[in-house]
Amino acid sequence: MRVLGIDPGLTRCGVGVVEGVPGRPGTLIDYHVVRSEPDEDIALRLLHLDRSLAELVTLHKPESVAVERVFSQHNARTVMGTAQASAVAILAGSRAGLPVQTYTPSEVKAAVTGSGTADKAQVTAMVTRLLRLDAPPKPADAADAIAIAICHIWRGGTRARIQAAAIAAARRSSR
């Protein structure tokens, strides 16, 4: 199963592509950070993110997309941009007809470190170990995106298969 994980953000959006099966060490295919400038026009920033993610989906042909869920308790100014980026991330999957799953930050941390309250350094360390990388992926946004993909693989993608059927049905009915 090849999964494209996305850690949504408007200024930096992490993308990690991992191939694997539940319960086995996976393989890192690629990772990437899509960037835009905070002072740039919002329409241009969203368009850049949309195109970049569409290109990565086309390039890597994942079977599903996993996106970190956004919560409103974070910094109020940042959270609006993160919510907007998460919409673009989810659409990058569903527009391509792929199942999309969202995971909370603590689900992702628990999946890779065993603790839902692990810090960024721990997540990066475990991603590096689990995928047997020579060096930790940089920047940390990329490590988080890779962790999201690992989390999805280990969950076995059950929900994803149910949702894939619903998306396929929605696409057929809108033609």
Added chain:
Amino acid sequence: MRVLGIDPGLTRCGVGVVEGVPGRPGTLIDYHVVRSEPDEDIALRLLHLDRSLAELVTLHKPESVAVERVFSQHNARTVMGTAQASAVAILAGSRAGLPVQTYTPSEVKAAVTGSGTADKAQVTAMVTRLLRLDAPPKPADAADAIAIAICHIWRGGTRARIQAAAIAAARRSSR
């Protein structure tokens, strides 16, 4: 100038299409509310909104898109969905190569009623009067979207023309 105004929302997204020039009464071309169910999967909700807005842009061929800006001081649960819907709304314009402008709720209210703190009933009443409609548009989400389009027309679209050039340049460079 034909403008497609969008009042972003995940459960109800208002869309109003108005044709006009600054300082003159405009003409209402169409209005619409795109709906989705709160208990539905987020990927399917965003996909439905994305497709519906793309169809309305194709159908009405607006010269620009105007979207109400989202603020984080609203209800925390609702605001995440509204922010996600606003990203889809902005992309509906920029993906089609159209200039997209955002306006704050008080800019929109001030443009149609003269007061930035007008209530929904006042906005609906002024939209009905300004466009010489036989009856107020319903539901109120549609009236707000129409007000956003009127606000954009009356602002003269100066910023929109500058941004259109930037979007055109971004599209050329990504080919």
